[in-house]
Amino acid sequence: MKALARHLLLELKECRHDRLNDINFLREALKDAAVAAGATVIQDSFYQFAPYGISGVVIIAESHLSIHTWPEYNYAAVDIFTCGMTTRPEKAADLITRRLEAKDAQLHEVKRGLMPDVPTSYPRQKVGLKA
Amino acid sequence: MKALARHLLLELKECRHDRLNDINFLREALKDAAVAAGATVIQDSFYQFAPYGISGVVIIAESHLSIHTWPEYNYAAVDIFTCGMTTRPEKAADLITRRLEAKDAQLHEVKRGLMPDVPTSYPRQKVGLKA
Numbered sequence: 001m002k003a004l005a006r007h008l009l010l011e012l013k014e015c016r017h018d019r020l021n022d023i024n025f026l027r028e029a030l031k032d033a034a035v036a037a038g039a040t041v042i043q044d045s046f047y048q049f050a051p052y053g054i055s056g057v058v059i060i061a062e063s064h065l066s067i068h069t070w071p072e073y074n075y076a077a078v079d080i081f082t083c084g085m086t087t088r089p090e091k092a093a094d095l096i097t098r099r100l101e102a103k104d105a106q107l108h109e110v111k112r113g114l115m116p117d118v119p120t121s122y123p124r125q126k127v128g129l130k131a
Numbered sequence: 132m133k134a135l136a137r138h139l140l141l142e143l144k145e146c147r148h149d150r151l152n153d154i155n156f157l158r159e160a161l162k163d164a165a166v167a168a169g170a171t172v173i174q175d176s177f178y179q180f181a182p183y184g185i186s187g188v189v190i191i192a193e194s195h196l197s198i199h200t201w202p203e204y205n206y207a208a209v210d211i212f213t214c215g216m217t218t219r220p221e222k223a224a225d226l227i228t229r230r231l232e233a234k235d236a237q238l239h240e241v242k243r244g245l246m247p248d249v250p251t252s253y254p255r256q257k258v259g260l261k262a
Binding site (some may be wrong): 005081113115 | 175195197206214241
């Protein structure tokens, strides 16, 4: 059984508080993380919430990265979802963990799209065409 | 320990093939799913890839929904990430599963942001403010 995609779920606790409510910092961090993973950024959407907390998604040609922050708990939930054999999502996870200075980081990997007949090096590399 | 958010990972196999490459259908399905879950839609971003496959994200006030499709495998990976005590993400999962006519659907729930001191009914309801 081979997987079509790798999905990293990153639980970041005891993060540096001010960074969890800094929308520009988080946008930059996620885009840099996508590049570090070898992914191609297509678009980002980040939102600041009241009274605090930020949600952001970076769509990449190879799937997406997302972050949701709870500054009141010094916590961020990060997802790094990538397909393709050339991306290295763990590099994105490392970068975001360092940028947020998380003292407690837990990484869980979920294989998505387990199929019996996926070739080891499946050729599809997504190339974005905006609808 | 209480969780700040619920994250449903939905593996949809043996879906109806044509729907996995229909960007308007998928956009509508995910937005309808968000509403069915009691969430508030803020923005959606959907992309068609070459030669096939679609990635889409719906940002909701309570976090996000995402989908990535592989029509060549009749497969879709769906994530439904919600915070707040009033959302019902399983209703979103049900709706998407039905719309894609998936014959093989597996749902996994991950509690995100497990904290010792989260009140059972924490008051924060995100209200989106676009940055």
